[in-house]
Amino acid sequence: xxxxxxxxxxxSIAVLAPLLAYGVGRWMPVPLVIFEILLGVLxxxxxxxxxxxxPLVDGLSELGLAMLIFLAxxxxxxxxxxxxxxxxxxxxxLITLGAGLAIGWLLAGGGxxxxxxxxxxxxxxxxxxxxxxxxxSGDLGTPFGPVMLAFGAVGEFGPIIAMALLLSGRNPGQxxxxxxxxxxxxxxxxxxxxxxxxxxxxRLIAATLHTSGQFAVRLVFLMLALMLGAAQALxxxxxxxxxxxxxxxxxxxAGAAPESSREVLGKVEGVGFGFLVPVFFIVTGIEFDLxxxxxxxxxxxxxxxxxxxxLLVRGAPMWLLAxxxxxxxxxxxxxxxxxxxxxxxxxxxxxxxxxxxxxTGEAAALVGAGMVSVLVFPLLALRCRAGAEMRERAALPSxxxxxx
Numbered sequence: 001x002x003x004x005x006x007x008x009x010x011x012s013i014a015v016l017a018p019l020l021a022y023g024v025g026r027w028m029p030v031p032l033v034i035f036e037i038l039l040g041v042l043x044x045x046x047x048x049x050x051x052x053x054x055p056l057v058d059g060l061s062e063l064g065l066a067m068l069i070f071l072a073x074x075x076x077x078x079x080x081x082x083x084x085x086x087x088x089x090x091x092x093x094l095i096t097l098g099a100g101l102a103i104g105w106l107l108a109g110g111g112x113x114x115x116x117x118x119x120x121x122x123x124x125x126x127x128x129x130x131x132x133x134x135x136x137s138g139d140l141g142t143p144f145g146p147v148m149l150a151f152g153a154v155g156e157f158g159p160i161i162a163m164a165l166l167l168s169g170r171n172p173g174q175x176x177x178x179x180x181x182x183x184x185x186x187x188x189x190x191x192x193x194x195x196x197x198x199x200x201x202x203r204l205i206a207a208t209l210h211t212s213g214q215f216a217v218r219l220v221f222l223m224l225a226l227m228l229g230a231a232q233a234l235x236x237x238x239x240x241x242x243x244x245x246x247x248x249x250x251x252x253x254a255g256a257a258p259e260s261s262r263e264v265l266g267k268v269e270g271v272g273f274g275f276l277v278p279v280f281f282i283v284t285g286i287e288f289d290l291x292x293x294x295x296x297x298x299x300x301x302x303x304x305x306x307x308x309x310x311l312l313v314r315g316a317p318m319w320l321l322a323x324x325x326x327x328x329x330x331x332x333x334x335x336x337x338x339x340x341x342x343x344x345x346x347x348x349x350x351x352x353x354x355x356x357x358x359x360t361g362e363a364a365a366l367v368g369a370g371m372v373s374v375l376v377f378p379l380l381a382l383r384c385r386a387g388a389e390m391r392e393r394a395a396l397p398s399x400x401x402x403x404x
Contacts (some may be wrong), residue, residue, distance in 0.1 A: 002052035008059065010286075013039045014278035030100040031133045031378045033281050037371055038081045040285020057279070063354040064280030064342055066242040068128035069156070069365040070224055073246020074133055074265065076153040078147065085323060089151040090315040092261040093158045098124045100313045114167050121299045121366055122306075122313045123162065124344040125155025126374065130337045132273060132380045140387060144330060151245075151318055151338050159344050160240045167351060185230055186244045189223075193251035205260050216264040217271075219247050239344070286347060288371065299361035306369035315339040336381035345370035 017035040020128045024030050043050040077266050097119075104119025105112070130152055134140040139148070165175045208215040231241030253261035293299050315335035322331045352358035358366075 003056060006051045006054060008277055009043060009050060010282050013043070013282050014275075017278065023282065028379075031129075031374075031382075033129055033132070033138075036278055036373045037285040037374065038280035040282040041288055041404070043284075043291065044286040044288060044290070052080055053287075058281060059278060060279045060372065061283035064272075064276035064278070064279075065128075066228060066238060067276045068280060069239045069242040069276075070152070070246040070249075071269065071272050072128040072131050072156060073243040074250050074268075075140070076127075076149050076247060077250065081361065085147055085150050085196070086154075086157055087146055088321040088323070089154045092151065092321040093154045095129065095317040095321075096155075096314050097162060099317075103309060103313060108110075111357070113357040114223075114352070117355075117398050118355055120159055120162050120166065121341070121345045121348045121370075122309055124154065124159045124313065124338050124341040124348075125152045125338045126344070126370075127152035127156040128277075129342060129374055130355075130378060133382070134337075142383070144333070147323060148325075148334060148337055151334060153336055155314065156344070157243055159348075160237050160243070163351075164236050167348075178236060181379035182231060182234050182236055182240065184228075186225055186248070189227075189244075189248045190251060193248050194224040197252075202260075205264070206292065209260055209263060214267070216253065216260065217267050218269050219252070220264065223249050223252070227384075230394065237347070238346070268376070273363075280343075284342070284371075288367060289360055293364040294369050295385075299365045302362065302365035303368045303372065306366050307372055309343055310339040310369065310373055311335065312397045314341070326362065333381040336377040336384065340373045340377045342367075342370040342374045345348060 013036065017032055017039060018283045020035045021030055021032045040051075042048060045051070098120035099116065101119035104113035104117070104122065107112035107118055127149070130148070132141075134145060134148060139145055162181065164179055205216045207213075224242065226247035227241035227248070230243070231238050231244075245321045253264055293303070315338060319335050321330050322334050326334065346367055349358060349363035353360055355362050
């Protein structure tokens, strides 16, 4: 199929996926991403072989991943998170990192590079994938939402830092210096974002909000491009820049035109979730190496093993360090959402294969486990959270704030 035909097919799936999710959702809530990935696998080279790779499609997919992480950063409002919760989320991830590196080293038979790749992959949380599920279920606006965002943000941001330190090919000192430089740039951008905006800034946003000018939307994508460029220039993962851009954009829009910020976000989400993000998930399904996974019995057996390790390595510390007032089903939902991993797993395994630290079959097994986690864990988490929103709405707001 031609490149243009592949793009038409991808966008057809992007339209079909929500129709399927809506139809199935009348009987059982299924995350939209499930249909996007599975349909991508279906049209991929290992099944129907209808899709053909192209620089255009690959570029849109990479931009979709950046947009996914950007929106996750935007939704991470640390102002809604209690300091104790943030501290718990940091400790949970540090414990996860230690356990992940130890298990990765054992699975690699003592090999350092392979152990680091496996161990880092086990520490990830796909907040960008979980975010649409939280929003669609209404949990994002409940007391559960900020807690999940805190644990998820650390689980998405932390592995990117670990990758920059351990997998960059530079010595730890150089990597640390570059991270400090990027942190300083981000801090400077945050300081600028917190400054009061002049009156003309808000007026310009409001005046162009429904015109072809779209000043605020263009500004958002400029900040995304600047942070991606800064991360790339420093030799860091561009996902680090995307996440930082989301955090900064939230501050800029809230400080400049709070009455228009939600509408601007809606427009950006329209571009992201309506176009770029679906392309990323569909292309992830297309590029999944199903043949390598099915050809070897060992690789296929690794899938449930890696899936269990996601729950054990990433989920167990989250269960132990969840807020004290979390009931069991909320803890279970936190663990399931937090153990959902895919985009960073794809990036890490791609680096591992390029470095010849991991075979394509092993990489496919790890990515396959990540795909299963995306397909299964959010669905189970939704079941755990069933009825929780009614319980939280029945509680007094002050009680809710104290308990979370």
